[in-house]
Amino acid sequence: MNTMTLWHITGWEFAALASAALLVGFSKTAVSGANTVSLAIFAAVLPARASTGVLLPVLIAGDVLAVLTYRRHAHWPTLWRLFPAVAVGVVAGTLFLVWADDGIVRTSIGAILLLMAGVTVWRRRTADAQEEPDAVGSRAGRLKARSYGVLGGFTTMVANAGGPVMSMYLLSAGFRKLGFLGTSAFFFLIVNVSKVPFSVGLGLIDGHSLLLDAALAVFVVPGAFIGKWAVNRINQRLFEQLVIGATILGGLQLLLR
DSSP states (O other): OOOOOGGGSOHHHHHHHHHHHHHHHHHHHTOTTTTHHHHHHHHHHSOHHHHHHHHHHHHHHHHHHHHHHHGGGOOHHHHHHHHHHHHHHHHHHHHHHHHOOHHHHHHHHHHHHHHHHHHHHHHHHHOSSOOOGGGGGSHHHHHHHHHHHHHHHHHHHHHSOHHHHHHHHHHHTTOOHHHHHHHHHHHHHHHHHHHHHHHHHTTOOOHHHHHHHHHHHTTHHHHHHHHHHHHTTSOHHHHHHHHHHHHHHHHHHHHHO
C-alpha cells in the first residue's frame, strides 16, 4: 500500500505532521524554502514515497493561502518563461520515480540544493548590482530560467523540494520580498496542482490519504497568518539570508539522512 491514513499513525506522529503543516503555511507566506523542514518531518514519520503523496495536498492548501495574500505582486513574464522548462522537469522527475530508490533521490536533490545555494551566495558577493526581474528577458536570463525551471520541476516532482531551487532563482534574478513571494505563490500553486495526476497515477494519492490531508490542512491556516504577520517585520537582507539558510538546511538534511 503506497498511501497513508489517519489510522496508520500514532498521536505523537500526527502532532509532528501537524507541526510540519503549520510550518508549510508559514513558509508559503514568509520564508519560502523553509518547508524543507516540513519535508524532513513528513519523510521521518511516513514511508518516503507515501510522504510525498500526503504532503502535496498540504502544500497546495498553503499555495492557495499564499496566492490570496500576495496575488497582486506576481511577475507573470517570469512565470511564463519558467513553465515550459518546469514541465520538462516534472516529466523527468516522474520517470525518475519509477526506478530510483529513496537514497538516490535524497542524495541527488540534496546536492542540487547545496549547489544552488553556493552559486547564489557567490553571485551575490561578486556582482556589483542585482538584476531587475525584467532582465531575465536577456539571452543569459532565458538560459538561467530554463536551467532552474528544469531543476525546479524535477525536484518538486520527486520530493516536493522545488521550493529552495526556485528561491535561489528568484533571489538571483533580483526579486524584492513581495515580488518574490507573489511570483513563487502562483508558480507553486500551478505546478503543484499539475503534479496531482502524476501522483495519483503513481499510487501516492487516493481517498484514504486525502482524509489525512484534510485533518492536516487545518494547521496550514494559522501558519499562514503567522507568516503574514512575520514577513512585515523582516527586512530584505534578513529575508534573503533566511531563504538561503533554509535552502542549505534542506540540502544537508537530505544528504545526511
